[in-house]
Amino acid sequence: MSQTILYAGVSTAEQNLEHQRTQAEAAGFDIDEVIADHATSGVTTKLAERAEGRRLFDKLREGDVLVVRWVDRLGRDYKDVTDAIREFMRRGVIVRTVINNMTFDGATKDPMQEAVRDALIAFMATTAQAQAEATKEAQRAGIEAVKQDPKKYRGKKPSYDAQQLKIVSTMLADGAGATAIANASGLTRQTVLRVRADPAAAQAAVERWER
Template sequence: MKTVLYARVSTADQTSAHQRTQAEAAGFKIDDVVADHGVSGVSTRLVERPEGRRLFDMLRAGDTLVVRWVDRLGRNYADVTETIREFMRRGVIVRTVINGMTFDGATKDPMQQAVRDALIGFMAAMSQAQAEATKEAQRAGIDHAKADETERTYKGRKPSYTRPQFVMVRDMLAMETGTSEIARAAGLSRQTVLRIKADPAAGESALLAWGL
């Protein structure tokens, strides 16, 4: 039985190495890493991604699939719920780094199954909502950067965070994680996290202005 980390890496997100570091820091012993690069989690189902297909082929009953959060599996409610259920049907245990969730098909108790399935549905719905909120924040950031010709010429102060850090902060804020915990996970000050929380569009605008 092995533990495999699946990482979906977009141009605006974390690296697979960063996701592995997070997983190992959370106590996971990773045997292998499977990563898709530059693939949309909204429009491309896991089984349609190059490494996603390999993941379905390599995992066997008793293996554990680790993901940073369910949004690595997809950003579409129907796709994420079906993907997790398919892995459970195959006897694969799905675990998340953030929030430490575990999904498996071992339980036969109908009440526990109902709670598990409701939680899967909730997290999948949140993943899709997050994707939609991200698009809106990016549009708002672009509009913010273009609002005034003078502002476009003057970049302002360079952000004290990288785009991967910004993405991590934004995602964890969406899951209502405490600001102190986010600051520790992202390696930022609590004040920086609070600034991003107060005006994410301005944060996106600053990254765009500096080409980050």
Template sequence: MPKTVLYARVSTADQTLDHQRDQAEAAGFKIDKVVADNGVSGVSTRLADRPQGKRLYDLLAPGDTLVVRWVDRLGRDYRDVSDSIRHFMRDGVVIKTVINGMTFDGSTKDPIQQAVRDALIAFMAATAEAQAMATKEAQRAGIAAAKGDPRTYRGRKPSYTRAQFNKIVTMLNAGEGASAISAETGLTRQSILRIRNDRAGSEKALALWGL
């Protein structure tokens, strides 16, 4: 008997499995089974390589319906999304999206319908990847902007105290080596070398953290 399977991917804290299922049921889908991946990137991890995503390839059979909130749940990589949709269509599986109510069915033989369908798959897969790249770029820009404001971005908290820093500087000025300073202060040799190579930056880090 044909079944309807919802595939959900939860990649951030503001997404939930229940929300994706509620949306699908509100759109009129009667879900027989839910398959979900949590904390998995749609950009770097192919559908077939995800713990639960790869189950779909064994679970779905001809006549089944695969429901996703939108194609970005299948992935954020153009090739992965388009290849996955075409693979399921070749297996006789119908793919439906909750958002916009899209249907991808491999049973049509009409060349015009096939062309329209394939163009739509390509467009939606490309859109999913473009959105992911735009989000990533915005996050990078936000971090870069925040780095210019010490109240917003202070970097990692120093592993040394002000007293240790002063001791290190004094010993370095006296010509002491990193190993001797490490033994004296209790800090790692790598920490001593980082301070030696960037005294100004190390002191600035203390100031940013109010140390």
């Protein structure tokens, strides 16, 4: 019995698994199973080298349908994307995209249909690689910007200053309770508890903002 599997990427907060499934179902796909790739970047990692990517290759059989939001989920560059799609087609798996509802099926034997299909694969893979390269370039630019001006990338300003943190740290070392420390430092009890949970992070945050 054939099955339809959605391969979803959830490497960022914006890439919500449930949202991707809802999008696929709204596009008319009847999803039997979702295979989610958590925190693995398609920009840097081949599909076959990702844990869930390997699971796809092991699981999909002839007649199954693989659904992806866009072909860039299937590789890190032109070669990876085209290799993955052609390997799935060779196995008799149909690859479909949520965006633009594209279908890649290796079953066709008509030369014209094959030519159109292969041209589409090449075009979409090229687009995916261009997007990946743009993402990597933006990441490199961001890293360079941090080096040039770290203050622009120092994160959210903490709700305490160095003096308040010193009070909290000293009283914590003396075994004082969170409520007593909050009263002495002028901070909320929740803030004191956050500092107690990760004092190193609290110190680093103050240092970033007081350079």
